[in-house]
Amino acid sequence: MSASATARARVRAELVQEIKDAARRQMAAEGASALSLRAVARELGMCSSNIYRYFPSRDQLLTALIVDAYDAVGEAAEVADARCERDDFAGRWSAACHSIRDWAGSNPHEYALVYGSPVPGYRAPEDTIAPATRVTLVLISLIVDATAAGAVKAPVPAAGDVPISPTARAEAERLTEGPMTGVDVDTVIRSLVAWTQLFGFISFELFGHLVGAVEKGDAIFDAAVEQMGAFVGLGARSVGRTNREGATRGRERDARRTVRA
């Protein structure tokens, strides 16, 4: 009974996956807004009307793709973060940032789907909110951890050097009562800056706005990540550290730099 039920369910789940994969492939070729149910059906050699057995509408298929994309980039960041020593906060920041960029580079259209301009005529339902926060949570956690460990250095420019308006301060304080518990107000604002810088750089790179300005994106991105890590107060990543502490613990050293989820 349950054996055959799951058999049918398994076939069904496989087809759902195949449809999403075909849709992803099509999106990679033509862009998100060119996604067509008929083309997906064509690629799978089935009748277009049959797609409706698996997705009630085109929008729902889009939603599934968006959720998958958020999950994929979130998982990539989680995996990269988990590979680091827990108390190597600069390293964790760097690893998370690089994993996000790597994922974006490997899946440019999926990145554009979630971080580019919204698809016209599509309204993101509630279901996408939770997966969307996954990647953000990796970055937040690392800063919260650093704060808890007392490892956040006095930020420079010093907290008092750049005036922060009462409204901005209140806004930052609100966040310390939520996800960023215990984090210094100044650090909260710097985190927001670093967060938007990270995705701003990746978007600019992927959408072609660095053409003519930056050629070696890898190196400049790395420099930007280091700068922002220090800016937030995580300190610069010391090259020696990984050798002295990380390597000798027998962690996977040859982990691929590009994480594909």
Added chain:
Amino acid sequence: MSASATARARVRAELVQEIKDAARRQMAAEGASALSLRAVARELGMCSSNIYRYFPSRDQLLTALIVDAYDAVGEAAEVADARCERDDFAGRWSAACHSIRDWAGSNPHEYALVYGSPVPGYRAPEDTIAPATRVTLVLISLIVDATAAGAVKAPVPAAGDVPISPTARAEAERLTEGPMTGVDVDTVIRSLVAWTQLFGFISFELFGHLVGAVEKGDAIFDAAVEQMGAFVGLGARSVGRTNREGATRGRERDARRTVRA
């Protein structure tokens, strides 16, 4: 002869403008990729085939809109920058950043058209490159000016505190031989960071990624701009300065904050 020729040409130019305006309005309602020649013609009460007297194809119309958008945001930044005292570099940075965000807020779909994910099936021709650099040039000029005036403060974290790879250094040096003549290598990299942060924040805000994290966008943006100004080495904007020097020179004080080009 030339009088009547220009008369006809003027009517023609007006219609070109009307078509672009209608297209912009439609874009604002439905998004860039939903732009339809037939809908534009419908709105103007003309035959769809007649659009072809003014634009040879849909792509050319899109290109015109892109060029206009780049020009508009570029002009907004230029105007904002020009209103500042030439040697108030922190003020110029702040004014330029705010003008860009204001423009984006007033013209979200035009912003998305140029800074969002590329429109599928559309390849930007050479014509868009020059207008695209206009807004960047405002930011670059202000940093070059500050450098020339010796006003760029020793950046913090200090230049040596965060290691910069040789590749990144070479890349930055290449820029000092081009548009950023004379600027310190460390400052070049910080400028790239600040530049991508600026657009990253605006994009996140406009595309809904700050929902749930930031409520008072104005205040947080302002704080971010100040932070980045100081990060680049332009110093924090002193509130007193505008009063002491700017106001007494009789410049337009009540200039609207939102620039519409």
Added chain:
DNA sequence: TGTACATCAGTGAACGCGCGTTCACTGATGTAC
């Protein structure tokens, strides 16, 4: 183990729609003498 029934996967035609672009055409507006 065998049979009657229910559930599901997949089909193919159809509806109604909008799109970009082309073409031969009609009038109106300018130009040249």
Added chain:
DNA sequence: TGTACATCAGTGAACGCGCGTTCACTGATGTAC
């Protein structure tokens, strides 16, 4: 100033296309006794 001609603006029908979605239907796969 008046007339013959050229140039341009605008029309409307048509081509060929692809789309999302619905519907009544056929077989195959499971379920219950």
